[in-house]
Amino acid sequence: MSADGPVWGASTDVGTRRASNEDSYVAAEPVFAVADGMGGHEAGEVASAAATRALARLAGKPEVTARDVQERLEAARARLQALPPTLGRSPGTTVAGVVLTEHEGAPHWLVLNLGDSRTYRLQGHVIEQLSVDHSEVQELVDQGHISPEEALRHSRRHVLTRSLGATSSLAVDYLLVPVEQGDRMLVCSDGLTGELDDTVIAGLLRSYPHPQDAADALVAAAVAAGGRDNVTAVVVDAPRDLSA
Incomplete structure (x- = not known):
């Protein structure tokens, strides 16, 4: 990977209705991720x-694979399994993110x-x-039972079918996507997408040329639009020089 690495920014806010922020994030090359606790x-x-x-724990590693990520999430699940039953409801969290890595030399x-x-x-x-x-x-x-527009207002829109928790299986989706010049990546909690549609997010x-300014603006806009949940955004720009 080129020494001319990615540029990133991150922002989080408790929102207008929650007493505490159950979101968490990591933004440390090559790992950029958001977790929304439940x-x-x-x-x-x-x-x-x-x-x-x-x-x-993967920050600073010269090469990170899906296996590395899986092992770290397994370690997180083991930590949750070892917690005493004093927290009440079983702790769980979403996890989403991107890792800048190499595949077949690219x-x-x-x-x-x-x-x-x-x-x-975001591309262009x-x-x-x-x-x-x-x-x-x-x-x-x-x-095909409901439309995407109906999903936005559905009473069970917050019910998850997968998560990271002490009692759940760790069925993580992984996807490898070639890095392209000009890529801007956004990782966010649903406190952002619950308030702003994709058109507003893209705009x-x-x-904002710098990722930190973009992350701050996204979170501020979601809070201004209602802020009904914690809001977190991590914005990452691809390296300018993609040569190996």
Whole structure:
């Protein structure tokens, strides 16, 4: 990978209705990820922190594979399994992110996803959701029972079919995507996508040259639009020099 590495920024906010922030993130080359905790205040914070701290152990490694990521998430799950039953509801968390890696000698984004936090890629004026929501409403959309527009208002839109927790299986989605010149990646919790649609997100990503300014603007816009949940955004720009 070129020494001219990626540039990134990250921002998070408790929002307007929550007492605490159960989101957590890691932004340390080559790992950029967001976790959105579940299970109540303390349980959610513990779960999301366990996920991002485990992934942060990969920071600075010259090469990271899907197996490396899986091993770190397994370690996070083991930590949750070892917790005493004093937290009440079982702690769990979503995990979404990208790892800048190499595949067959070329730079790639390794996209990882568990739950309904999301990863997007912006190329020019085109935004693409690379992750797939692991939720009941997404399954209904995939089966043709409801439309994407109906999913936004569905009463069970927050019910997940996969997560990282002490009692759940660790069925993580992985996707390798070639890095292209000009890629801007967004990893975010559903506190962002619950308030802003993809068109607004794309517009804000295009409006700010530096990723930190883009991340700050996205989070501020989601809070201003209602901020009904914790909001977190990590924005990563591909290296300018993609030569090996």
